[in-house]
Amino acid sequence: MVRGAAGPTGDPPRRATRTSAHRTKAIPVSETPPSPDPAAVTIDEPTIGAAVDAALAAIASAGSTAELKQVRIDHVGDASVLSRANASIRDLPKDQKAFAGKLVGQSKGRVQQALAARQAELAEAEEEAALARETVDVTVPVDRRPRGARHPMRTLQDRIEDFFVGIGWEIAEGPELETGWFNFDALNADPNHPSRSLQDTLYVAPEDSGLLLRTQTSPVQIRAMLERGAPLYIACPGTVYRADEFDATHSPMFNQVEGLAIDTDLTMANLVGTLDAFAAAIFGGRPITRLRPNHFPFTEPSAEMDFRCFNCEARLGLDHDADPACRVCGGTGWIEMGGCGMVHPNVLRSAGVDPEEYQGFAFGLGIERILMLRNGADMRDIVEGDVRFSQHYGTEI
Numbered sequence: 001m002v003r004g005a006a007g008p009t010g011d012p013p014r015r016a017t018r019t020s021a022h023r024t025k026a027i028p029v030s031e032t033p034p035s036p037d038p039a040a041v042t043i044d045e046p047t048i049g050a051a052v053d054a055a056l057a058a059i060a061s062a063g064s065t066a067e068l069k070q071v072r073i074d075h076v077g078d079a080s081v082l083s084r085a086n087a088s089i090r091d092l093p094k095d096q097k098a099f100a101g102k103l104v105g106q107s108k109g110r111v112q113q114a115l116a117a118r119q120a121e122l123a124e125a126e127e128e129a130a131l132a133r134e135t136v137d138v139t140v141p142v143d144r145r146p147r148g149a150r151h152p153m154r155t156l157q158d159r160i161e162d163f164f165v166g167i168g169w170e171i172a173e174g175p176e177l178e179t180g181w182f183n184f185d186a187l188n189a190d191p192n193h194p195s196r197s198l199q200d201t202l203y204v205a206p207e208d209s210g211l212l213l214r215t216q217t218s219p220v221q222i223r224a225m226l227e228r229g230a231p232l233y234i235a236c237p238g239t240v241y242r243a244d245e246f247d248a249t250h251s252p253m254f255n256q257v258e259g260l261a262i263d264t265d266l267t268m269a270n271l272v273g274t275l276d277a278f279a280a281a282i283f284g285g286r287p288i289t290r291l292r293p294n295h296f297p298f299t300e301p302s303a304e305m306d307f308r309c310f311n312c313e314a315r316l317g318l319d320h321d322a323d324p325a326c327r328v329c330g331g332t333g334w335i336e337m338g339g340c341g342m343v344h345p346n347v348l349r350s351a352g353v354d355p356e357e358y359q360g361f362a363f364g365l366g367i368e369r370i371l372m373l374r375n376g377a378d379m380r381d382i383v384e385g386d387v388r389f390s391q392h393y394g395t396e397i
Contacts, residue, residue: 041085043092043100048107051081055111065122072115082108149390153255153382156371157237160257163281164235167274169259172234174220176241179210182219186350187298202241202252213241216364218298221260225351230358231263237367251379255367262343262353262360268301271340271361275305279337283310283374288318290334299341299362306334328373335373338365 041047055075062068076082085104092100161171184196194200195215204211220236237257244250261270272291279287288308296302308314312323314333322333329335340363345355371377381389 041081041088043085043088043104045103048082048085048103051075051085052107052110055080055082056114059111059114059118062118062122065119065126068115068118068122076108076111076115082111148387151390152371152375152377153367157255157257157367159282160278160367161235161237163278164259167277169233169235169261172220172224172236173238174214174217174223174236176214176239177204177211178214178219180212182222183212183214183216186222186347187218188344188346188350189297193297198243200243202243215242216240217256217258218362218364221258221362222347222351224260225262225348225353230353230360232360233261233263235259246383247379251368251383253383256364257367258362258364260343260360260362262348262358264358266342266359266361268342268361271342271363274361275337275340275363279307282370283307285310285315288315291340294339294341296339296341298344298347299339300344302339302341305337305340305363307337309333309335337369338363340364 055071058071058075059068062071074080082104085100086108089097089100089104165171180196183201184193189195201215202213203209204213217236217238217240220238221234224234224236225232235257236259238255239253240256241253244252246252259274261274268291272289276287276289279289287310290306290308291303292306294302294304308318309322309326309329309332311328312326312333313320314322314326314329322329322331324331341361343360343362348355348358348360368377368379368382371382372379
């Protein structure tokens with residue numbers, strides 16, 4: 001279209017029009033050309049050829065299907081040169097659209113074919129690699145019954161028993177279903193003692209049976225003294241029962257180990273020495289212990305034994321402060337381990353031992369408590385029976 005030239009006769013310029021073969025609506029002289037599309041791409045062989053070459057190079061260098069996916073997005077996605085060129089065709093004059101459509105379509109087809117071929121090649125390579133990694137030799141014998149693992153409670157109890165056998169004591173056992181006499185009366189428990197109530201003790205029906213699930217392993221000590229007399233050195237590990245709610249630190253069924261030594265001239269010093277040696281064997285190092293006065297029906301005098309915390313700075317000695325945030329000792333520097341004391345004369349008499357000739361000491365420790373403190377275990381993990389919990393400890397705790 002030619003604009004602005006005056007005719008030879010001085011007439012105003014006329015609008016140029018196409019020939020009859022290409023007639024179209026005339027565009028006024030004063031019309032402003034449209035603004036160029038910022039996303040438009042120049043559609044010519046150098047530009048499109050460069051885009052195709054870049055795409056083919058990226059496809060060839062892709063080392064995985066994940067990388068190839070990103071190449072597809074970069075070179076044939078909506079923001080790619082080829083896609084934008086394809087979108088720009090609609091704005092071209094009609095006489096240019098055929099050439100541009102053919103050029104862009106063939107170029108994009110080449111890239112798509114290369115992508116498909118590379119996709120198949122990479123997918124096959126990845127599948128072969130996965131099969132190689134997961135190859136199973138079906139001729140190798142297999143264990144059709146997966147092995148479990150020894151429960152850490154059993155392993156710990158064996159270590160405890162080994163300690164007492166090593167110092168010359170014997171291991172004693174007794175029934176878990178006991179009478180009230182062995183569980184309370186012979187142990188000097190008052191008839192109205194709170195431990196006899198249904199809130200603490202699990203009785204066996206009917207109510208007048210006189211049978212209960214033992215609340216401690218102390219009845220084993222009474223049975224041993226009645227059967228064997230004195231002197232006597234025994235450790236009594238076993239399961240006991242209490243009417244407790246099940247939570248992270250309590251269970252209605254748990255395990256204890258109780259010790260009893262009956263002989264002439266035994267004192268609290270012998271008790272402390274035994275427990276110190278026990279602590280060193282179970283926890284290692286040179287633990288610091290202390291006794292706090294307490295009261296139990298079956299011992300007099302009675303005490304609670306505490307170990308200096310082995311988890312925080314308190315383990316370094318009494319001149320070191322405990323960590324206030326320590327979860328093992330609660331910031332106190334001490335861990336309560338169990339009750340102990342000299343055997344009450346009434347208990348000795350109940351078991352047929354003369355308190356004028358023999359004295360003795362006794363103590364009781366919770367085995368679950370030792371495992372929880374020593375290894376950070378949770379009561380729920382201990383009793384749930386998940387083999388993974390046992391396998392975590394292997395063959396030794």
